[in-house]
Amino acid sequence: MLDKVIVGSEEWCSFPALGIPTIKARVDSGAKTSALHATNIVPFEKNGENWVKFDINPIQNNIKAVIHCEALLIDKRVVKSSSGYRELRYVIRTVLEIGGSEWDVELTLTNRDSMGFRMLLGREAMSGRILVDPEQKYLLGHPTKEKIKEYYYSEDTAKKGLRIGLLASNPELYSNKRIIEAGEMRGHEMHFLNLKYCYMKLDATAPEIHYRGGRVLNDFDAVIPRIRPSMTYYGCALTRQFEALKVFSLNSSAAISQSRDKLFSLQLLLNNGVDIPTTGFANSPLDTNDLIKMVGGSPLIVKLLEGTQGKGVVLAETKKAAESVINAFKSLNANILVQEFIKEANGKDLRLFVVDGKVVAAMQREALPGEFRANIHLGGTASVVKVTAEEKRIAIKAAKAMNLKVAGVDIIRSSKGPLLLEVNSSPGLEGIEGATQKDIAGEMIKAIEKNFKWK
Known part of the structure; x- marks a missing residue:
């Protein structure tokens, strides 16, 4: 018993192998496992073994102090939180230092932004090593403010970040929350x-x-427009206004506008040497028969020009069905495209994510059994895919042709080679x-940093 470390309900500890010199922990004998705050968690392979890398802001409510960590991955485990939520977490083993003693502990990695402590020390890590006096706090002392400043603040972290606005409609969307989080992780003021x-x-x-309320927004350094299709006109007008105020826009209003015009964007891509499925466009129903022949006959795809991704798209499996669909749309004065159906794609397409002229990620999307896919992505499953140099070249060329710094480029593999479907x-x-x-x-935030001159 005399060899055990006596601690209070809250203490400072460290993880020397992770490069974390001091972090405040909640000591909780009611919790079985220990948890460490982590963001940007990415598994990878190193020397034939599974590892995981992650970022941590060790000081609560301080997003500018960031430590980049790596550790051997020992497990993936479902953990039930105090609120009853079950989460699959990565598990690592590392050295805990507390009160002058050190020993190996297992830690689960999870985002603890909503919690009061970056570290939770559970009973498995304490067993045989620690005695807890729940009425006391910080029996092992506090690091001085000077020491914390020495550990976590350098010229880089002290540098004033950018003031960045995310122009969108729903703050709860995954994409929007991740962009805000990534910007704050890199020391920027995100709104x-x-x-x-x-x-x-x-x-x-x-x-x-x-x-709303009269606040003036003229003092932003950069904006990230993420405009839903129904807000294209107004969203682009706002983006133009920011550009008039000399605010850097990750995607320009002109680039967004032309990417949302399906016909114009396809013409622009073709003029820049990017292949697409054979596509027809006509004004009069009298030209329907020739339009169908033009794209190789049925089956074929009919797309509304004003439709959003996955909507306003019809697969016409026979010539008669194609005539009916085309003439029905024309009777409503709707503008449509008629496009060849790529049967050999077998319900699969590729999404390549381009940021600042580079493909930063790629995935393959596959329809669920029985699901209709009309040369577009409607859902299904996503998986990692190795894309070819030609597919990367097409994606980069398409983003450049559209003058987009950030683009989701959809490509379908055909017997004629890779064909571009859409640029988002x-x-x-x-x-x-x-x-x-x-x-x-994070790559999107880096693109802003790269293209922005620090004030």
Whole structure:
């Protein structure tokens, strides 16, 4: 008993092997496992073994102090939180130092931003080593403020970050939350700006953008537009206003506008040497028969020009069905594209994520059994895929042709080679980050840093 470390309900400890010199822990004998705050968790292989890398902000409510860690992965385990939520976590083993004693402990990695402590010390890690006096706190003392500053603050972390606005509609979407998190992790001041709450003053000498309540938004360094299709017109107008105020936009208003015009974007891509499935466009129903022949006959795809991704798309399996669908749309004065159906793709397509002229991740998407796919992605499963040099070249060329710094480029593999389906100016992050375990949101923030001159 005399050899055991006596601690209070809260103590400072360290993890020397992870490069964490001091971190405040909640000592909880009611919890079985120990948990360490971690973000950007990415498994990888090193010398034939499974490892995991992650970032940690060791000081609560301080996003500028960041430590990049690596550790051998020993397990993946389902852990039930105090709120009853079950989560699959990565498990590592590392050295804990507390009160002058050291021993190996197992830690689960999880985001503890909503918790009061970056570290939870559970009873498995304490067994045979620690005695807890729950009425006391910090029996082992506090590190001085000077020591914390020495550990976690350098010229780089002290550098003033950028003030970045995320122009979008829903703050709860995975993509939007990840971008905010990634920007804060890199020391920037991030603000979610709801498009519907923004309004603008057009003036030759004093243009302004206001937010609901009268707040002026002229003092941003950069904005990240993530505009849903139904808000394209207004969202691009707002982005243009920010550009008029000399605010850097990750994707420009002009690039977003042209990417949302399906016909114009396809013409632009073809003019830049990017192959697409054979596509037809006509104004009059009298040209329907020739339009069908033009794309190789049935089966074929009919796409509404005003439709969003996955909507307004019909597979016509016979010539008669194609005529009926085309003429029905034409009777409603709807503009449509008619496109050849790539049968050999077998319900699969590729999504390549391009950031600042580089493919940073790629996945393959496959339809669920029995699900209809019309040369587009409608759902199903996602998995990591090795893309060819030609597919990377097409994706980069397409993003460049559209003048997009961030783009989701959809490609289908055909007997003629890879064909481009669509370029998305506001691609989602959840599927591709989940499939590839890559920090794509972080790459987007890096693209802003690269293209911005520090004030």
